Amino acid sequence: MERIPILKMGELLLVTIQVDMHDQLAITLQDDLTQQIVKHRAHGVLIDISSLEIVDSFIGRMIGNIAAMARMLDAETVLVGMKPAVAITLVELGMSLAGVRTALNVEKGMAMLQNSLKGKETFGRNTQG
Amino acid sequence: MAQASGVGQLIKKNEQQILEQWLALQQSAASFRADLMKDRELREQSREFLQHFTASLQEDSQNVDAPAWKPVKDLLASVSRSRATQGFKPSETAMFVFSLKQPLFDLLRKEIKDIEILGNETWVMSVLLDKLGLFTMETYQQNREIIIARQQEELLELSTPVVELWNNIVALPLIGTLDSARTQVVMESLLQKIVENEAMIAIIDITGVPTVDTLVAQHLLKTVAAARLMGADCIISGMRPQIAQTIVHLGVNLSDVITKATLADAFAVALQRTGATVIRNAVKA
Amino acid sequence: MAVILKDETAWIKSSSDIVKVRQLVRDWAIAMGFSLVEQTKIVTAASELARNALDYGGGGEVRLEMIQNELRRGLKVTFVDQGPGIPDLEQALKDGFSTGTGMGLGLSGAKRLVNEFEIDSTPGRGTKVSITRWRNT
Numbered sequence: 339m340e341r342i343p344i345l346k347m348g349e350l351l352l353v354t355i356q357v358d359m360h361d362q363l364a365i366t367l368q369d370d371l372t373q374q375i376v377k378h379r380a381h382g383v384l385i386d387i388s389s390l391e392i393v394d395s396f397i398g399r400m401i402g403n404i405a406a407m408a409r410m411l412d413a414e415t416v417l418v419g420m421k422p423a424v425a426i427t428l429v430e431l432g433m434s435l436a437g438v439r440t441a442l443n444v445e446k447g448m449a450m451l452q453n454s455l456k457g458k459e460t461f462g463r464n465t466q467g
Numbered sequence: 468m469a470q471a472s473g474v475g476q477l478i479k480k481n482e483q484q485i486l487e488q489w490l491a492l493q494q495s496a497a498s499f500r501a502d503l504m505k506d507r508e509l510r511e512q513s514r515e516f517l518q519h520f521t522a523s524l525q526e527d528s529q530n531v532d533a534p535a536w537k538p539v540k541d542l543l544a545s546v547s548r549s550r551a552t553q554g555f556k557p558s559e560t561a562m563f564v565f566s567l568k569q570p571l572f573d574l575l576r577k578e579i580k581d582i583e584i585l586g587n588e589t590w591v592m593s594v595l596l597d598k599l600g601l602f603t604m605e606t607y608q609q610n611r612e613i614i615i616a617r618q619q620e621e622l623l624e625l626s627t628p629v630v631e632l633w634n635n636i637v638a639l640p641l642i643g644t645l646d647s648a649r650t651q652v653v654m655e656s657l658l659q660k661i662v663e664n665e666a667m668i669a670i671i672d673i674t675g676v677p678t679v680d681t682l683v684a685q686h687l688l689k690t691v692a693a694a695r696l697m698g699a700d701c702i703i704s705g706m707r708p709q710i711a712q713t714i715v716h717l718g719v720n721l722s723d724v725i726t727k728a729t730l731a732d733a734f735a736v737a738l739q740r741t742g743a744t745v746i747r748n749a750v751k752a
Numbered sequence: 753m754a755v756i757l758k759d760e761t762a763w764i765k766s767s768s769d770i771v772k773v774r775q776l777v778r779d780w781a782i783a784m785g786f787s788l789v790e791q792t793k794i795v796t797a798a799s800e801l802a803r804n805a806l807d808y809g810g811g812g813e814v815r816l817e818m819i820q821n822e823l824r825r826g827l828k829v830t831f832v833d834q835g836p837g838i839p840d841l842e843q844a845l846k847d848g849f850s851t852g853t854g855m856g857l858g859l860s861g862a863k864r865l866v867n868e869f870e871i872d873s874t875p876g877r878g879t880k881v882s883i884t885r886w887r888n889t
Contacts, residue, residue: 361767422658425693431861
């Protein structure tokens with residue numbers, strides 16, 4: 339069965355969506371991701387959509403769902419690489435994707451995740467000490 | 468039914484003479500632009516026209532829209548195009564055709580003895596050349612319009628420069644009145660530049676914009692939202708009392724957007740948010 | 753009155769057909785010379801409506817037409833399904849998406865992405881939606 343590959347990078351998981359997704363693929367991705375977050379105790383998820391020319395409300399909802407599920411599993415999600423034409427269209431469509439953090443590319447997204455993870459660590463230590 | 472004219476034969480016999488007379492007329496005309504065109508080019512254009520004109524005349528002298536006249540029209544279209552690029556006025560280009568009348572009528576008067584036939588042929592030629600002259604003007608107009616449209620596009624691109632102020636920070640100083648169409652183009656260009664410069668913050672400066680109406684305000688908001696989806700934050704600088712009032716009265720909600728009165732203030736905020744610090748060293752005396 | 757220069761019809765029976773509809777509309781939009789943003793808008797709108805036809809309409813068909821009026825050329829995409837129809841059209845057109853969890857049909861969103869939007873829905877008989885994007889000359 340066709341699946342979207344999930345790459346482990348330290349404490350982060352990287353998902354690169356390159357194909358025009360149909361429903362089954364999207365459901366499989368959500369399942370796989372949640373399993374992998376738990377399996378690897380990942381604290382961050384990077385969703386790279388820099389190859390996507392079209393993002394409709396279905397994909398938008400999928401991304402929102404992934405972010406919500408990841409948060410419940412103590413992982414933060416950052417969406418990276420949205421193309422300008424896609425951004426303009428999503429705004430017109432009325433999708434704000436609130437609750438999903440965004441960054442320009444994988445590099446910046448990773449920096450963002452690592453920054454907030456550092457913040458969490460320090461907090462943990464303080465309450466312990 | 469195609470009607471050939473004997474005039475074609477007449478012109479062919481006296482081709483050189485007509486060409487010289489025509490050239491002389493064109494060059495002596497008050498409207499002639501010696502600064503824009505060399506003698507050789509003019510001679511070549513005129514000679515070619517005369518050739519095609521004569522050929523078409525011998526096929527069909529009545530109907531300028533018939534296929535027989537296509538070569539002439541093609542030539543006129545190309546003359547029109549090149550002259551438009553060279554900067555000729557439409558009337559100057561049309562004179563190319565109209566000035567052929569004089570030498571042509573002189574020839575007819577000399578060669579045709581029958582008054583009635585002379586009158587008839589003169590009229591036919593006059594109508595023909597009028598139509599061809601007007602065709603030249605029409606083509607000229609169309610070409611100018613294409614050039615103007617292209618220039619407008621280039622101007623639009625030039626007037627919306629996106630500047631990289633510092634690492635990860637770009638600024639778009641907007642100048643002049645914004646209409647809906649222009650704003651859309653400008654915003655698309657800003658988003659593209661954000662990607663190209665990998666900017667985390669985009670400052671949209673509206674100091675140079677006199678008024679902001681609902682449509683423009685909405686476009687600004689949509690651009691800010693789109694930039695956010697892409698991973699960049701926007702700051703709007705140059706906010707003035709009148710514009711603030713207009714926006715509130717229009718009911719447009721800018722509460723999610725950072726706004727500053729000056730570009731300098733916006734830049735300071737941008738530097739802070741991107742983790743940069745400004746250190747002022749003592750100035751050496 | 754617009755003249756139809758070219759047309760094509762396709763079925764929407766499964767979710768992989770939605771992907772096909774996107775590709776079809778995109779190919780047509782590119783061939784007609786639409787800008788990148790215009791392409792993205794009409795393909796996304798088509799994707800929304802194709803999904804509606806499948807999820808709410810139980811499947812249907814889509815028809816693409818290249819139309820021409822006195823001034824310009826346009827791409828018209830029509831979705832027809834024989835589903836349950838939309839009971840309150842006015843309400844459906846008002847509903848939009850909020851944070852991505854909204855269950856609206858997304859009709860108002862799709863409407864904003866195109867130049868012309870026509871909808872005809874009869875409860876019990878089905879729905880027909882047409883969207884048109886005109887090419888800027």
